[in-house]
Amino acid sequence: MAEHTSHPHDSEHHEIPEPQTKAIWRTFIILSVVTGFEFLIAFIMNASPLKTAIFVGMTIVKAFYIVGEFMHLKHEVKSLIWSIVLPCIFVVWLLVALLMEGGSIFMLR
Amino acid sequence: MAATATTEAPVFDKKSWMGGVEPMKVSYGKLMMWFFLISDTFTFSALLVTYGLIRFSYPAYDPAIHGAFHFSNLYWPIPEKVYEAVPFLHGMELPLVFVGIMTFILIFSSVTMVLAVEAGHRMDRRAVEKYMLWTILGGLTFLGSQAWEWSHFIHGTENGTVIKELVNGQWIERTVFGANLVENQYGPPAFADLFFFITGFHGTHVFSGVVLNVLIFYRTAFGLYDRRGHYEMVEKVGLYWHFVDLVWVFVFTFFYLV
Structure with a gap:
C-alpha cells in the first residue's frame, strides 16, 4: 500500500471509490x-x-x-426499452394463441 | 425570419441516426448483445410455447377420473410428483426442493455477476476477480445439479411404471424405468422429450456462459481491462449471464410449477 500512495498520479494505482x-x-x-x-x-x-x-x-x-x-x-433510453419489450409482447400473443390451439387439438382427439 | 426559425429548431435531428453517435445511448457492443438476447428470447419462447401447446393437447390429471395420482402415459404428469428427489436423501419425497435450490444458486450467481459489473465501474480489479470467481462457481454448481437431475430422470424410480400399449393389435403390459426420447415412465413420451430439449438448451447456455465468465476472469486477472481503461466487457457478458438466469425463471415456472 505504501508503494501505491507514493504514486498518487499513477493511473495504474488510482483511488477506488466505495461500492454502491x-x-x-x-x-x-x-x-x-x-x-x-x-x-x-x-x-x-x-x-x-x-x-x-x-x-x-x-x-x-x-x-x-x-x-x-x-x-x-x-x-436505458426509451427507444431501447421499447425495442426489447415490444417483440416480447408479440411472443405473449403467440403463447396465448397456441395454448388455445392446443386445447382445440385436445377436444378433437 | 422563417428560415432562421427552422435552423434554430430542427423538427427531426437526422444526425443521431447517421453514424458517429449512439442513438440509443449504449455502445455498439452492448446494443448488439441486446439484439442477440432478443433473438435468443424468440428461440426459448418457441420451445416454451411448444411445451404449452403439447401440454394442452394432452388430458390433464383429474382425481375424479384417474383416482389417486400414479405415473401413467394416459395424462400429463404433475411436475411436483416427478421432481421430488434430492441427492444424498434417497427414498424421501421432497417435491421441488432440489429444483428450488438450483433456482437460488442461479439467482445468487446473477447477484455476484452484477456485483462484478459494479466493481468494474469503479475499476476495482480485485473485486471484479472475486465476484467473477463466485459467479463461475455458481454456474458450475448449477451445471452439476442439472447433471444429477438428468441422471435421476433418465434412470427413474426403483419400481418403474407399468404401461399398457397397443402393439400389433394386442394390448401388452410392460414396466418402464426412467425416461428417454422414446419412452417415459412419468407420463407421455412428449413430456420427457420437452424436458430434455428445454432444460438441455438452457444448460447449454449456462455452459457457454461459464466459458465466457472464465474468459473474462482470465483477462481481468491479467489486467487487460485495466490497460484498456474500462470494464465494459464484464457488462456485456453480464447481460448474457442475467439472461440465462431470466430464462431459468421462466423454465422454473412453466415446467416445474404450473
Whole structure:
C-alpha cells in the first residue's frame, strides 16, 4: 500500500471509490421473497386457473426486476426499452394463441 | 425570419441516426448483445410455447377420473410428483426442493455477476476477480445439479411404471424405468422429450456462459481491462449471464410449477 500512495498520479494505482451495492441487494431480497412465495403457493393451493395466474404474475415480477435492475434496462433510453419489450409482447400473443390451439387439438382427439 | 426559425429548431435531428453517435445511448457492443438476447428470447419462447401447446393437447390429471395420482402415459404428469428427489436423501419425497435450490444458486450467481459489473465501474480489479470467481462457481454448481437431475430422470424410480400399449393389435403390459426420447415412465413420451430439449438448451447456455465468465476472469486477472481503461466487457457478458438466469425463471415456472 505504501508503494501505491507514493504514486498518487499513477493511473495504474488510482483511488477506488466505495461500492454502491444497496440497490443490488434490495433486488436480490425481492427475488428471493417472490421465489419463496411461489413455493408456498405450490404447496398450499390446488391446481386452478387462479394458481396459474399467480405463478405467471410472480414470474413477470421477477423478470421485471432481473431485466430492469440487473440488466439495467430500466435506466436505458426509451427507444431501447421499447425495442426489447415490444417483440416480447408479440411472443405473449403467440403463447396465448397456441395454448388455445392446443386445447382445440385436445377436444378433437 | 422563417428560415432562421427552422435552423434554430430542427423538427427531426437526422444526425443521431447517421453514424458517429449512439442513438440509443449504449455502445455498439452492448446494443448488439441486446439484439442477440432478443433473438435468443424468440428461440426459448418457441420451445416454451411448444411445451404449452403439447401440454394442452394432452388430458390433464383429474382425481375424479384417474383416482389417486400414479405415473401413467394416459395424462400429463404433475411436475411436483416427478421432481421430488434430492441427492444424498434417497427414498424421501421432497417435491421441488432440489429444483428450488438450483433456482437460488442461479439467482445468487446473477447477484455476484452484477456485483462484478459494479466493481468494474469503479475499476476495482480485485473485486471484479472475486465476484467473477463466485459467479463461475455458481454456474458450475448449477451445471452439476442439472447433471444429477438428468441422471435421476433418465434412470427413474426403483419400481418403474407399468404401461399398457397397443402393439400389433394386442394390448401388452410392460414396466418402464426412467425416461428417454422414446419412452417415459412419468407420463407421455412428449413430456420427457420437452424436458430434455428445454432444460438441455438452457444448460447449454449456462455452459457457454461459464466459458465466457472464465474468459473474462482470465483477462481481468491479467489486467487487460485495466490497460484498456474500462470494464465494459464484464457488462456485456453480464447481460448474457442475467439472461440465462431470466430464462431459468421462466423454465422454473412453466415446467416445474404450473
